[in-house]
Amino acid sequence: MIYAAWLIWAVPIISVPFIPLIGMVSQRGRNWFAVLASALTAFIGFYLAASFSSGMTESSIIWLPIFKVPVQVLVDGTSVLLAAFISFLSFLIVLYSVGYMKGEKGQSRYYSLILLFVGAMLGLVMAGNLIQLYFFWEIVGICSAFLIAFWYDKPEARRAGLKAFVVTRFGDIALFIAVLIVLANLKTTNYASIFSAIGSKPFGTNTVLLVGILLLIGAMGKSAQVPLHVWLPDAMEGPTPVSALIHAATMVNAGVYLVIRMFPLFSYSSTLLVLVTIVGLTSMIFGAACAVVSEDLKRILAYSTISQLGIMFASIGVGTTLGATATYHLISQGLFKALAFLAAGSVITATGSRNVEELGGLRKSMKYTYIGFLFAMLAMSGVPPLIGFWSKDWIVSTALTSNVVAAILIALSSVLTTIYSFRALFKVFYGKSKLPNEPKESSTVMIVPIMTLVVSVTVGWLVLDYQRLVPFNITIDPLTIGMSLAAIASGIGIVYVAFSSRTAQTQSLMGRNAPLIALRKYLLEGLGFDKFYGFLYSRIVLPLAKTSSYLESGWLGVNMGLMLASVLLIIFLVALKVI
Amino acid sequence: MPSDQLIFTVTATVLVVIGLGSMAYSRNLIKTVMAFQAIVFGANLALFSSGLGSYSSYMSQTFVLFSILVGASVEAVALAIIVVIHRKYGTLNPWEIRKLKH
Amino acid sequence: MLDEVALLLSAALIVTVVVALFSKSVSVSLISLFYSSLLLGIIFATYGGILVGLVHVITFAGAVSVMLLTVVLMTGESKLMVGRRELVLILTLVSIPIVGVASYEALEGLPQAASQPTIPGISTLFQFIWEFRPWDLLILIMVFAASMVAVVNLLSSSRSSR
Numbered sequence: 001m002i003y004a005a006w007l008i009w010a011v012p013i014i015s016v017p018f019i020p021l022i023g024m025v026s027q028r029g030r031n032w033f034a035v036l037a038s039a040l041t042a043f044i045g046f047y048l049a050a051s052f053s054s055g056m057t058e059s060s061i062i063w064l065p066i067f068k069v070p071v072q073v074l075v076d077g078t079s080v081l082l083a084a085f086i087s088f089l090s091f092l093i094v095l096y097s098v099g100y101m102k103g104e105k106g107q108s109r110y111y112s113l114i115l116l117f118v119g120a121m122l123g124l125v126m127a128g129n130l131i132q133l134y135f136f137w138e139i140v141g142i143c144s145a146f147l148i149a150f151w152y153d154k155p156e157a158r159r160a161g162l163k164a165f166v167v168t169r170f171g172d173i174a175l176f177i178a179v180l181i182v183l184a185n186l187k188t189t190n191y192a193s194i195f196s197a198i199g200s201k202p203f204g205t206n207t208v209l210l211v212g213i214l215l216l217i218g219a220m221g222k223s224a225q226v227p228l229h230v231w232l233p234d235a236m237e238g239p240t241p242v243s244a245l246i247h248a249a250t251m252v253n254a255g256v257y258l259v260i261r262m263f264p265l266f267s268y269s270s271t272l273l274v275l276v277t278i279v280g281l282t283s284m285i286f287g288a289a290c291a292v293v294s295e296d297l298k299r300i301l302a303y304s305t306i307s308q309l310g311i312m313f314a315s316i317g318v319g320t321t322l323g324a325t326a327t328y329h330l331i332s333q334g335l336f337k338a339l340a341f342l343a344a345g346s347v348i349t350a351t352g353s354r355n356v357e358e359l360g361g362l363r364k365s366m367k368y369t370y371i372g373f374l375f376a377m378l379a380m381s382g383v384p385p386l387i388g389f390w391s392k393d394w395i396v397s398t399a400l401t402s403n404v405v406a407a408i409l410i411a412l413s414s415v416l417t418t419i420y421s422f423r424a425l426f427k428v429f430y431g432k433s434k435l436p437n438e439p440k441e442s443s444t445v446m447i448v449p450i451m452t453l454v455v456s457v458t459v460g461w462l463v464l465d466y467q468r469l470v471p472f473n474i475t476i477d478p479l480t481i482g483m484s485l486a487a488i489a490s491g492i493g494i495v496y497v498a499f500s501s502r503t504a505q506t507q508s509l510m511g512r513n514a515p516l517i518a519l520r521k522y523l524l525e526g527l528g529f530d531k532f533y534g535f536l537y538s539r540i541v542l543p544l545a546k547t548s549s550y551l552e553s554g555w556l557g558v559n560m561g562l563m564l565a566s567v568l569l570i571i572f573l574v575a576l577k578v579i
Numbered sequence: 580m581p582s583d584q585l586i587f588t589v590t591a592t593v594l595v596v597i598g599l600g601s602m603a604y605s606r607n608l609i610k611t612v613m614a615f616q617a618i619v620f621g622a623n624l625a626l627f628s629s630g631l632g633s634y635s636s637y638m639s640q641t642f643v644l645f646s647i648l649v650g651a652s653v654e655a656v657a658l659a660i661i662v663v664i665h666r667k668y669g670t671l672n673p674w675e676i677r678k679l680k681h
Numbered sequence: 682m683l684d685e686v687a688l689l690l691s692a693a694l695i696v697t698v699v700v701a702l703f704s705k706s707v708s709v710s711l712i713s714l715f716y717s718s719l720l721l722g723i724i725f726a727t728y729g730g731i732l733v734g735l736v737h738v739i740t741f742a743g744a745v746s747v748m749l750l751t752v753v754l755m756t757g758e759s760k761l762m763v764g765r766r767e768l769v770l771i772l773t774l775v776s777i778p779i780v781g782v783a784s785y786e787a788l789e790g791l792p793q794a795a796s797q798p799t800i801p802g803i804s805t806l807f808q809f810i811w812e813f814r815p816w817d818l819l820i821l822i823m824v825f826a827a828s829m830v831a832v833v834n835l836l837s838s839s840r841s842s843r
Contacts, residue, residue: 556611556673560603567599568776571592575783583687583728585784590691592780593773594698600769601702609749609758610702613714616745617698620721627725627733637801637809640730644810645821647733651740652828658752659835665756 002059004048005073005126008083011041012119016112023108031098034111038087038094038118045087045122052080052469058128058192072128074191077469078260078327082125082253085331089249089338090118092449096342097241099446100349104239110150114245117143121250125257130179130189133261137175137222137254141168144251148238157237164231171221171228171255178214181207195264205269212265212272215258216279223255223309225283230529232306233290236298236354240345243298247305248338256312256330260323263316273319280313281409286527288416292423293523297344297354300424301337304380307417308333311410315395318403325395328464328472332379332391335460339453340376343369346446347428350439356424361433366441370429372450377421379457381488382414384481387460390474393484397477411483418491426495587628594621608661608671612654619650686727694720703770707753711746718742732803 015037023030052075060070094114101107120139127133142165149161182189185202197203219225224232232252236243246252259266259276266272287307294300308329315325346369347362348354363370379388392414399407441447456463464472525531553559598617605611623643630639661671668676697717701710718741726734801809810818 555677557603557605560599564596564599564603564772567596568779571776571780571783574787575779577786582684586684586687586691587724588784589777589781590694592784593695593777596776596780597695597698597702597769597773600772604769607758609707609753609756610710612749613701613710616714616741617702617717620694620698620717623737624721624724627728627730631728636729637806640733640801640806641810641814641817643725643730643733644736644806645817647737647740648821649824651745652825654745655748656828656831656835658748659832662752662755663835671756671758 002057002073002075004044004051005059005075005080005083008041008044008048008087009119009123009126011044012037012115012122016116016119019112019115020108027107030108030111034115035091035094035098037115038091041118041122042084042087042091045084048075048080049084049467049469052077054468056192058190060128069131069189070129071132072190073126074128075126077471078323079125081327081467081469082257082330083122085334086118086121086125086249086253089334090114090121090245092452093241093245093249093338093342094118096244096345096446096449097239099443100241100345101239102443106150110147110239113143113147113150114242117147117245117250121254124254128190130182130191130194133258134175134179137218138172140251140254141165141172141222144168144235144242144246147242147246148235150238150242154237156234160231160234160237164235167228167231168221171218174214174221175218175258178211178218181211181214191261194262198265198268208265208268209271212262212269213275215262215265216272216276219255219258219313220279221255222258223252223313224306225255225279225310225313226286226306227529229283229287229306230526230533233294233299233302233526236296236302240298240341240348243301244338244341244345247301247341248334252305252309253330253334256309256316256326259313259316260326260330263319263323266316267319267322273317275317277314277317277403277406280310280315280317281406282310283307284310284314284410284413285416286310288413288420290523290526291420292416293520294420295356295524297347297356297359297424297428298341300356300420301340301344304417304420305333305337307413308337308380311392311395311413314406314410315399318395318399318406321398324470324472325391325398327470328474329391329395331464332387332460335453335457336376336379336386336388339372339450339457340380342446342450342453343373343376346372346442346450347439349442349446351435353435356427358434359428360431360435361429362439363429365433365438366429368441368447368450372454373425373429375454375457377425380421381418381491382484383488384485385461387457387464389484390461390464390476393476393480394472394474396484397475397480400477400480411480411487414484414487415491415494418488419495422492422495423498584628584631587624587631591621591625591628594618594624606672606674608664608673611673612657612661615657616650616654619646619654623647623650687724690720690724690727694724699770699773707758711749711753714749715742715746718746729801732801732806735803 015033019030019034022033054077056074056076058072058074060072063069063071094111097110097114101110104110117140120136120143124133124136124140127136145161145165145168147161148164149157151157152161179189182194182203185207186194186197188194194203198208199205217228221228235246238246266276284307287303287305287310291300291303291307294303312326312329312333315321315329316323318325346366347359350366350369351359351362353359375386379386382389382392392410396407396410399410465474522528551562594617598614598621601617602611602614605614623646626639626646627643630636630643664676665671668679670676670679694717697713697720701713701717704710704713719738722734722738722742724734725731725737
């Protein structure tokens with residue numbers, strides 16, 4: 001069984017160099033080789049999940065003997081469950097890509113990066129120490145930046161890729177410093193030894209607090225939490241399967257996984273838990289509010305991801321279930337968000353438009369896509385008995401027992417969730433078609449993953465209830481069910497009145513309300529975070545860069561003279577016994 | 580600390596300093612490459628002398644060997660670039676080339 | 682005995698390099714640089730690095746000197762102007778004692794080697810590289826090949842563009 005834990009991330013990474021080689025011979029062969037590799041990964045994932053009994057097993061190979069850094073895999077319930085989930089979801093997404101990317105240029109690059117991305121994420125989940133986690137964390141980051149900028153002849157795509165890379169870098173630096181602090185204090189970054197050392201002498205309260213804050217900043221960068229979220233809405237410039245992979249399976253889940261994995265450290269200090277909760281709740285409300293006004297179909301889904309990840313952070317911060325609620329919601333969010341993205345991609349390939357105002361009436365012409373999107377939106381709003389209902393209501397119930405404010409805020413945000421989900425659904429699939437010609441349903445290879453995900457969203461909670469990797473003992477308060485049903489009903493009601501039944505009247509009614517229009521404009525700009533960062537860049541970073549450019553004059557003589565001067569300075573200092 | 584090691588270390592440092600200095604005031608790119616060669620000599624000698632004081636000089640000699648070949652490769656490319664520059668600008672004075680560029 | 686040899690060879694090396702770098706005439710520069718390469722090779726060979734000295738003489742005194750000569754002939758530069766030579770010369774003269782003192786300060790605390798270091802022969806050194814540093818050798822060959830390809834490309838492309 002331990003071999004499966006190594007193979008699950010080695011198989012995708014090893015198959016990366018073969019993809020361009022096979023691509024030289026046959027295009028079709030390369031596509032199906034990528035599908036085969038990811039299918040093998042998914043099979044290993046399920047085998048690992050089936051053969052896992054209980055407890056926590058480690059297996060390591062010495063890698064850097066001087067620094068005592070082993071390559072480790074950690075097999076415990078959470079990592080096995082997430083690895084199986086990620087490999088399953090990425091298999092479906094690679095299969096979908098075969099249909100979506102048909103006829104595109106640069107597919108060898110695409111499939112190699114996708115497999116590297118998936119392999120790195122699986123390696124991150126299975127990693128047994130922080131250094132290895134950081135290594136895979138960086139691979140995940142760079143792969144996502146390259147995949148977002150996949151259509152590099154579009155300037156927006158290049159810009160979005162660069163933005164994702166630069167913004168997540170802030171988080172990465174924080175994580176790196178945290179890893180270094182742990183290494184300096186404990187001489188090891190093994191999870192078990194970190195947890196056993198918490199509170200004792202070299203790793204006291206203040207150090208734990210510092211490390212926890214830095215880890216939280218790292219997780220915020222990767223998981224797109226406010227204020228490091230600005231890359232995620234722009235990341236929509238990439239191909240849709242990449243968005244699905246980033247939002248559901250790989251990139252953004254890394255941050256949540258880090259916080260779940262380090263939960264013993266976070267729970268040591270109540271300040272840290274409060275910070276995690278505040279970050280989560282802010283992102284939740286911010287993302288939901290922006291998603292309500294956004295006009296780009298994929299942007300709506302992106303803001304909803306920020307909101308859902310905020311719920312996960314908040315549920316970790318509430319801290320009654322050791323992160324199990326967050327794990328559950330991570331899986332549930334992954335399933336319905338992947339379904340939503342795959343259906344949205346099907347809409348985009350059929351119509352060529354992403355703007356919800358230009359779409360409409362696709363219900364009849366794209367039946368399977370409609371079913372997929374409908375189930376995704378129902379699960380996202382938390383309609384029972386779909387998987388979203390169980391995850392969200394379990395979070396609200398656990399929060400009710402310890403942090404009532406968080407519980408009420410989460411319940412209120414589900415009104416917003418329902419509004420944006422059903423707004424997207426109504427605008428795209430109901431009403432009159434505004435397109436010049438009738439769109440066609442997508443090919444079978446794209447429909448099969450969508451239908452598989454529809455089934456998973458529907459019966460996923462049964463599977464999660466049956467498995468014994470992470471025992472989820474879901475207990476839902478009747479009060480919670482009432483609250484969430486009321487929220488869903490009110491949300492659907494508002495959306496129905498506003499967008500479906502009497503659109504013209506409500507629009508003229510809202511058109512006269514100046515504060516509402518101002519709020520809408522403000523939200524469309526994402527609350528001005530981009531503007532603020534642009535201001536910081538032009539006022540602080542650019543002048544500093546200009547100032548430092550005086551040192552690099554480009555004169556060979558000046559540069560060599562400076563180098564000579566510094567060499568002589570060092571020699572003088574040695575002679576004077578300063579160094 | 581053997582005294583020959585000390586002598587070679589001093590020689591190596593002096594070679595590097597002379598090389599940097601004449602690179603700073605060089606008015607000809609061929610001279611710049613010669614200065615670079617002096618710096619490479621200094622570096623190789625310093626590496627070599629570090630092996631004299633230890634039990635085994637295998638490692639230091641290996642690295643000197645590699646360093647010699649890398650230095651020669653870099654210098655060959657630099658000389659080829661100089662030929663290209665001369666064909667393009669007709670001069671090898673970096674200060675004049677800078678003026679011609681603008 | 683070896684110390685005096687080291688002093689003598691080092692002084693000769695510095696003198697040849699200084700002459701090579703500060704002379705205005707191309708031929709003097711080239712010849713003294715050739716001699717300095719030979720001297721460094723002799724230093725290597727005297728102090729136990731026979732293979733190193735051999736390779737050094739072959740590459741620098743052999744190949745690189747010929748290349749410098751070729752470039753000088755191709756570009757037709759006869760005067761190698763150096764800017765403010767006096768300044769650099771003074772700098773060098775000043776730096777020698779300071780460097781000597783600094784090196785002495787830095788190195789005097791180091792422990793003396795217990796015995797004379799083992800001096801590898803040509804075949805043993807090559808065996809050592811082959812056994813323990815094969816990847817470095819491979820990388821080195823790649824760097825060398827890449828530089829040769831670059832040289833050929835630079836020279837040929839400039840010819841065709843004319």
